[in-house]
Amino acid sequence: MWTSVLIAVVVLLALAVIFGGLLGFASEHFKVEGNPLVEQIDSMLPQTQCGQCGFPGCRPYAESIANGDAINKCPPGGETTIRALADLLDVEPQPLDAEHGVEQAKRVALIREDECIGCTKCIQACPVDAILGAAKQMHTVIESECTGCDLCVDPCPVDCIDMITIEPDIRSWTWTPPKSGIIATDRAGASA
């Protein structure tokens, strides 16, 4: 009887050692660099790099969210981003924190070029290098690269940068879903 108990103990111990070794090996050799959750969160943020969340760029905020920060500090992303983040992290979506700004329509910066004195201050402020120019030369914004982050507006000493709301045009237009409000009986009532 004692032999069988001994065999069981030995077998279990051997298994424990083997699996322990395997797990140890796996954790060393298949180690994931960085936190994959940060990548996922970062890919959901709008990458305006505006810093309205209080962090210097989208990635730092993503890291902070991964460590438990609130998900409602990103005004450019707005409700859509909050919902996506809530889905990913399995938390309740919260309304946008007004302390960090309000959701606005998409905008781009535009330099009034004849007023520009060529001080390069906006070039240094732009987080995505979307402003082109040199000292004492006129600067201009590369519209397709501008994220509308606002960061170039304040440093401008002559206030020649405007933030322009992007109007929908024929090429960016898309169909809107049909409005389904009334039902047949409602309409009959309405027309009566």
Next chain:
Amino acid sequence: MTQLWDFSGGIHPDENKHLSTARPIEQPSLPDRLILPLQQHIGAPAETCVSVGERVLKGQVIATVTDAIGVPVHAPTSGTIEAISMHPVPHPSGMSDQCIILVPDGLDEWTERDAIADYHSMDRDAILERIRDYGVAGLGGAGFPTNIKLRPPRDRKVSTLILNGAECEPYITADDMTMRERADEIVSGLRIMAWILRPERCVIAIEDNKPEAIKAVKKATENTRTEVVVIPTRYPSGGEKQLIQILTGMEVPSGGIPADIGVMCQNTGTAIAVSRAIHRGEPLISRVTTITGRALSNPGTYDVLLGTPIEHLLAQAGVDKQQLNRLILGGPMMGYTLETPGIPVVKTTNCVIAATAEELPAPPPEQPCIRCGMCAEACPMELLPQQLFWHSRAGELEKAEHLNLFDCIECGVCSYVCPSSIPLVQYYRAAKGEIRVQQAEHLKADRARERFEARQARLEREQQEKEQRKKDRAKAAAEAQAKKQAETEIAEAGGQPADDRAAKSTLVEEALARKKAKAAAKTANEATSPNTAVADAAPLDLEALEKQLSQATAKLNTMQSMLEDAKAESADNVEKLERAVAKNHDRVKRAEQALAEARN
């Protein structure tokens, strides 16, 4: 008899084609102005190459393409460019786009036309280029530039070329009338396309509700290998993917193009445009369009100049504005309601329906889905319209995409059969648009992230370089200091000079010692014979002083000429030069004085 296959689903809506087939194709009168959008098809918009006020001839290029995808725009008649401005264009949004406004002069004066007598002797690429330069784009639906479509990827061999004369959508009769009256031109265009593609099989497919067109096309293709295939009438048999399935039994793979399975579809109207570009040297400046509907007293099919405003055509067809309830561009299944009749006919405009209220009543309000499954039965693409509807409405776009939302051809069959009158296609269109917007935003975000990270990396690198430079400088300074110290130590110790500088200093010391010795010897000499010394010294001094004076004068002269040049050019070094000249003046004076003294 050619074997035919079947596609799933489909419907038989009221055809209403007889409205516009009673009379032959008519030529409407010339409108007051033609509105020519710069973008009439998929691809990049053309770029204007005429200026306001310029007179252009019929067929002249007025906007060219710079990008690979796109075709130029030609003047449909001779006249003057009145404006290049924003104008409402045929688009479901009802928005405006850049248009060239042309006021016809009524002379209809052609620019030079150069027909190609024998295209067989030419290069295929040259013919394709001509097809592009002559503005040919698909006249059937999306208006894809024909030259690009006719050049399938190298690894794709087109074995079956299909000319689509099915025209399955109700009301539309443009292709029907074209086949009846211009079958010869269609066949000649088909021949050119077949010559370019070298397919094994050429098919002209026509629905069996067009007996006259079938007769005409059969007559035109007598004694050729081109097959004329009569297919059963069912909507949407004219859809590219459905027609391919009927004729070949093959399905175009999801997300692919027909060339992937060796098939290509072209519209009959496009064949005529190709034929005219080659045989007549005429660009695409007009198209056959059906103007129909029960609000017209004179519905029919018209050969319309591109850019003709639709209201002009409606007036020609005798519109009864009291009766007119809804204006539809395209067919009743896939078309869209027009907000304004002022928009022009473009290369893709095949039909305009002026419908009365009884004809196309406002759709009844949407009711809840009852899961009857009729939409799934009718869907010609074998999709799951119900599921797509749920997901699209709930905004679960990923799930909708997973169920092949992008394979939907937006034919409208599901909405047509829905007993709850749910506008299903609208939901799919909106969902597709939303997905495209999200994809575009995602792409932009990715690019922004890349740029942001590149910038961060650059700033970091610059910081590091700065620090490195600082370190290097500090290190160099410390080394120099150490060296200096070592030298002084060596010098103090009286040891051998360690390097050049030390060697130099010793040389200098030696030279000084030699000079001292010489001076001592001289004073000793002078002491012994003072007279000879003075007599010897005087002529030497005179010579030296004369030389000094001539040098100083020469320098002064060059300085003065330089100053004059500088003054003439008003350079900013005038002041400096003036100072230098004054200095040289002094020097010359001093030299003269010294010389005079020495002579005395």
